[in-house]
Amino acid sequence: MPNIPDHLVNLKGGFKAFLSPPPEGVVRLTVGEPAFDTPSAISEAAIKAIREGDTHYTRGEGRESLCSSWASYLRERWSIPVQDDGIVVTPGAKQALLYAMMVAAEPGDEVILMAPSWPTHVEQVEIMGAIPVLVKCQQPSFHPNLDDVAAAITDRTSAILINSPNNPTGAVYTPEEMQGLVRLAIEHDLWIISDEIYTELIWNETEHVAPAAIEGGFERTLTVVGPSKTHAMTGWRVGIFAAPTPVAKVVGRLQGNTCSHIPAFLMSAAEVAANNWDSVAEFRGDYIRRRALMMDLLNEIPILSASEPEGAFYMMVDVTSTGMDATTFAKRAMDEAKVQVIPLESLPGGEGFVRLSYAAEDEVIKEGVKRLGAWLNSQ
Numbered sequence: 001m002p003n004i005p006d007h008l009v010n011l012k013g014g015f016k017a018f019l020s021p022p023p024e025g026v027v028r029l030t031v032g033e034p035a036f037d038t039p040s041a042i043s044e045a046a047i048k049a050i051r052e053g054d055t056h057y058t059r060g061e062g063r064e065s066l067c068s069s070w071a072s073y074l075r076e077r078w079s080i081p082v083q084d085d086g087i088v089v090t091p092g093a094k095q096a097l098l099y100a101m102m103v104a105a106e107p108g109d110e111v112i113l114m115a116p117s118w119p120t121h122v123e124q125v126e127i128m129g130a131i132p133v134l135v136k137c138q139q140p141s142f143h144p145n146l147d148d149v150a151a152a153i154t155d156r157t158s159a160i161l162i163n164s165p166n167n168p169t170g171a172v173y174t175p176e177e178m179q180g181l182v183r184l185a186i187e188h189d190l191w192i193i194s195d196e197i198y199t200e201l202i203w204n205e206t207e208h209v210a211p212a213a214i215e216g217g218f219e220r221t222l223t224v225v226g227p228s229k230t231h232a233m234t235g236w237r238v239g240i241f242a243a244p245t246p247v248a249k250v251v252g253r254l255q256g257n258t259c260s261h262i263p264a265f266l267m268s269a270a271e272v273a274a275n276n277w278d279s280v281a282e283f284r285g286d287y288i289r290r291r292a293l294m295m296d297l298l299n300e301i302p303i304l305s306a307s308e309p310e311g312a313f314y315m316m317v318d319v320t321s322t323g324m325d326a327t328t329f330a331k332r333a334m335d336e337a338k339v340q341v342i343p344l345e346s347l348p349g350g351e352g353f354v355r356l357s358y359a360a361e362d363e364v365i366k367e368g369v370k371r372l373g374a375w376l377n378s379q
Contacts, residue, residue, distance in 0.1 A: 011123050012346070022340045027368035029356045030340050032167065032314065033234040035364075036286075039279040042231060045272045049265035058264045060256040061248070062089030066267050069274035070225075070240050078199070079213040080223060086248045088255060089270060091262050093197050093226040093239035098124055099251045100222035100241065104191035105130035109158035111193075114144050115349030118167045121195070125161075133157070136349040140307045142169035142316065146180040153184065159191035160184065162211060165198040168344060168355040169316050170309025172202050175209040182217040192221040198312040200230045200280050203288055206310060212242070219244055227273040229313075230280045238262060238270045287313055287358070290365060294358040297369040303376055313359040316344075320352040322376065330354055337375035339368045 022028060037043075061067060067087035074080040090096040097120070105111050107129030113121055115134035125132040135152045137144050149160070162181060164173040173181075185192050194211045202208055212221035226239040241251055255261065262270070294315055298306040305318040319329045326343035333339045333354075344350025358365060 007126055007129055011126065012119065022334065026334060026338045026340050027364055027371060028340045029358075029360060029365070029368045030342050032229075032357055032359065034229065034232040034283060034313075034359050035361045036232040036283060038232045038236070039273075039276065041276060042227075042233065042269045042272050046265055046269040049268045054265045054268065056264060058261060058267070060261045061085075061252040062087065062261065062270075063267050066271045066274070069271050071242070073274050074210075074223070074225070074242055078196075078208070078210040080210050080242065081218055082212070082223075082242045083245050086243055086245045088241040088248055088251045089262055089267070090239040090241055090255065091259055092237040093195075093224050093228060094120060094124075095259070096224040096226070096239040096241040097121070097193070097195060098127070099254055100191075100193045100224060101125060101128050101130075102254060103222060103243075103247060103250065104159040104193055106158070108156065110154060110156045112149060112152050112157060112160045114149075114161075114163070114166070116142075116168060116344055116347040116353075117161075117349075118163060118195075119347065121161055121163065130158070131156075134348040137169070137171070140316075140318075142166065142171040142307065142349075143173060144177060144181070146177065146184070149181065150184055153188050153190075157188065157190060159193055161193040161195065163195040164208070165202060165311025167198065167312055168314050168342070168347075168350070170307070170312050170314050172204060172206045172208070172310035175207055178209045178211055179214055182211050182214045185211075185220055186216045190220065192217065194221055194223045196223060196225050197229055199225070200277075201284070201287060201313060202311040203291060204310045222247065227270065230283070231273045231276075232279075232283070233273065236266060236269070238266060238273075290358045290360070290362060291315075293362060294356065294365050294369065297366065297373075301369070301373045301376060304372075313357055315356045315358060316353050317341075317356055318353055322379075326350070326352055326354050333372060333375065337371045339371050339375075 068084040071084045105128045109130040111125045212218045223242040307316040326345040330343035342355040344353045
């Protein structure tokens with residue numbers, strides 16, 4: 001058999017090993033998706049489209065009305081000056097991120113990421129044959145140190161990737177931090193890849209400032225958003241790529257030569273999502289309550305130390321006082337406590353931490369943390 005390229009064989013698969021459905025009876029505190037159903041108006045739009053025969057080829061970037069709706073959202077909500085034809089609707093936000101990588105990184109380039117970083121960010125850089133440069137964030141806030149970011153920039157750097165609110169840390173970067181990162185990108189003429197999938201899920205008073213909304217930022221920023229986390233649409237695989245129109249036209253051609261477009265009958269549903277944020281406000285209340293619930297329960301386990309998340313729906317838990325590394329902790333938690341968590345040992349900056357998701361149902365959170373406490377108390 002011919003050889004598979006080494007940089008593909010060596011892809012690690014991210015959190016895949018700890019995201020597989022566990023054996024029956026195991027409590028999952030791992031999955032990064034809302035424990036809600038997709039709002040009925042969105043689902044009904046897709047059902048109606050199928051019944052009306054909307055199952056044929058259409059505009060690759062997404063129908064004009066769909067792209068216009070998402071462009072309007074980004075302009076009005078986050079002051080990103082994107083035009084309607086600066087939008088490409090992609091099969092999931094991961095695909096939008098991959099297109100961004102294809103635009104921003106060539107083989108041998110360096111892409112700066114804040115550590116710990118979501119594994120897919122790192123692995124997509126490697127798919128491109130580029131080099132991920134991981135700059136460790138400050139603990140326990142997990143906010144970036146701009147001096148460290150500046151020191152990591154070299155003549156080979158082509159892009160900075162920003163993910164705020166952050167997966168896995170829950171950190172929400174301040175307006176000053178965002179402005180500082182954009183200044184660095186301008187100074188060194190770098191692309192910015194901005195993963196903003198969680199921007200509607202901020203729990204503190206921090207104002208989200210999109211890099212593309214900062215002076216000098218738009219022309220170099222590739223923004224990725226979508227309804228997956230906000231509208232409980234993770235399985236629908238709908239992502240939004242937003243950029244200056246000349247960049248979006250290139251990405252449109254990339255999509256036309258790879259997957260053509262998202263399923264035609266999902267476009268009506270994605271348009272409804274772009275114009276329907278009432279459900280997000282309802283979800284927010286549940287997330288805030290579940291965040292507080294998990295924090296309170298973890299605080300009753302002295303041997304664990306949880307960082308209070310500022311956004312998204314993940315919690316970083318320091319397990320070093322247990323005497324176990326994070327991977328050992330996760331494996332034993334699965335086998336002995338019957339609780340599935342994600343270890344971050346393999347991620348630079350994540351050593352000694354596990355990630356818990358509080359997007360789960362209340363009873364799942366209560367049972368999972370209760371089991372962890374009972375297991376640790378028995379050691």
